[in-house]
Amino acid sequence: MNAEEKSGKKIVVLFSGGLDSSTMLAQAVQEREEGEEIIVISFLYGQKHKKELESAKAISKHYEVEHKLVQLPQLEGSSLTSEEEIESKTEKEALPSTFVPGRNILFLALGAAQGFMRSTREEKLEIWIGATAADQEGYPDCRIAFMEKMEEALKDGLDRPLLKVKSPLVKLTKKEIVLEAVKLGVPLELTWTCYEGGEKPCGECDSCFFREEGFREAGVKDPLKE
Amino acid sequence: MNAEEKSGKKIVVLFSGGLDSSTMLAQAVQEREEGEEIIVISFLYGQKHKKELESAKAISKHYEVEHKLVQLPQLEGSSLTSEEEIESKTEKEALPSTFVPGRNILFLALGAAQGFMRSTREEKLEIWIGATAADQEGYPDCRIAFMEKMEEALKDGLDRPLLKVKSPLVKLTKKEIVLEAVKLGVPLELTWTCYEGGEKPCGECDSCFFREEGFREAGVKDPLKE
Numbered sequence A, B: 001m002n003a004e005e006k007s008g009k010k011i012v013v014l015f016s017g018g019l020d021s022s023t024m025l026a027q028a029v030q031e032r033e034e035g036e037e038i039i040v041i042s043f044l045y046g047q048k049h050k051k052e053l054e055s056a057k058a059i060s061k062h063y064e065v066e067h068k069l070v071q072l073p074q075l076e077g078s079s080l081t082s083e084e085e086i087e088s089k090t091e092k093e094a095l096p097s098t099f100v101p102g103r104n105i106l107f108l109a110l111g112a113a114q115g116f117m118r119s120t121r122e123e124k125l126e127i128w129i130g131a132t133a134a135d136q137e138g139y140p141d142c143r144i145a146f147m148e149k150m151e152e153a154l155k156d157g158l159d160r161p162l163l164k165v166k167s168p169l170v171k172l173t174k175k176e177i178v179l180e181a182v183k184l185g186v187p188l189e190l191t192w193t194c195y196e197g198g199e200k201p202c203g204e205c206d207s208c209f210f211r212e213e214g215f216r217e218a219g220v221k222d223p224l225k226e
Helices: A021-030 A052-062 A103-117 A144-156 A173-184 A206-218 B019-031 B051-061 B104-116 B144-157 B173-184 B208-218
Strands: A011-014 A037-044 A068-072 A124-130 A163-166 B012-014 B037-043 B067-070 B125-128 B161-165
Touching: A011 A021, A021 A037, A021 A173, A021 B037, A037 A052, A037 A103, A052 A068, A068 B019, A103 A124, A103 B104, A103 B144, A124 B104, A144 A163, A144 B104, A144 B144, A163 B012, A173 A206, B012 B019, B012 B104, B019 B051, B019 B173, B037 B051, B037 B104, B051 B067, B067 B104, B104 B125, B104 B144, B104 B161, B144 B161, B173 B208
Parallel strands: A011 A037, A011 A124, A037 A068, A124 A163, B012 B037, B012 B125, B037 B067, B125 B161
Antiparallel strands: none
16 A cells, blocks of 8 residues: 555553553554554653653663653652552552542543644544553543543544544453463563562552462463562 | 531632633632632643733732642643744634643643542532633634533543533633623733733734733723733
8 A cells, every 4th residue: 555545543552661551552563554653651740650661661662662751740649649658459439549530531631632743633543541450440540431431522622533542451351461461572571560669569569469460360470570 | 507518519720810710710709608619720831921820829819719830741732832933813724823732631630630639529529611602613622512521531530420520601702701800800900811921911912812802892991901
């Protein structure tokens, strides 16, 4: 096909450098067709685990995609961004302390704005976000219903009728994500998952717990564990 | 009524310090009932007309409401935030150069996140935004349909079923806004409208043009004009 027929699709991948979004980025790279462009965006929002951004940078380099880092104001109201202790295991009923109010809404808005500037109204524009099956209960801004409504709001607010919000991992368990990552050859040793952001994964936080469980159930050795 | 019966409503007013949002703030102050709280938020996003934030601060002080200033990253893709010349009068067909992609989506998300932290799930939470009748054609993120969809997305993404997005000026012309401002006693001499952010209003930009037209049609003298 000639240049005029190329889709020119832009795919904006919201990227933390963790297991989930690294797997999603690998999917985007695999699915990309000629003439399509991937733009990876990571965010600084006062998270304690800023270390994940080194992973985001290294993994973007691995996949040879453009990586954009956006500095947000300190997002408040979460144990991920304050001195509050990060609780392990989430209580039923209440939202988990690790919920960051408005975070995914902001990420989607900024991702869409970035994609808007890189595309025309006639080009396909997709914003990919790494919400998973495990996020559905505790995190309202990871739920399918929210994603659908946010897509509608973004389409209208940017006047981009072809815009889509995609969450390709939304029905996958952690085990399935580990298996997908292995299948796609994700450089797992470069990913970072732990909320604490220490030298090594703490092994105690929710995020470490679910990562460990996923690797164990998948029968795969986590390269971050000795 | 006793303390338990108070509504505890929180009203987050997105506030630029211009004529429109100052009039909206005056409306919020007038409508506020006992036990209800108004939180005013302004944003730094790389706009050339940062001068408006001095107005926002002064007007918040005038109305004795809490004023929060949020520093965003430089929002790109607009003549309001770049060296690109701010065109006067907008062309049909294309979006105006003064459209800032994603701006109102971000403002609403950050306003809602702020309101989330100040309220419980059982309290009413309103986010007020100063979109006007004149904004409907050129600015997709000022349109009623967008506001309705964004409200749905915010309700879901924050798990706040009582959240509302309100745009009380959305059917008012500039003339009607000037008349409303005068009726409510808005300190018009403290407002700032011009996109250029010089010592005095430039009198040339779209924003100055519509302000002047509004005052002229309302038969009111603009205190910013000698």
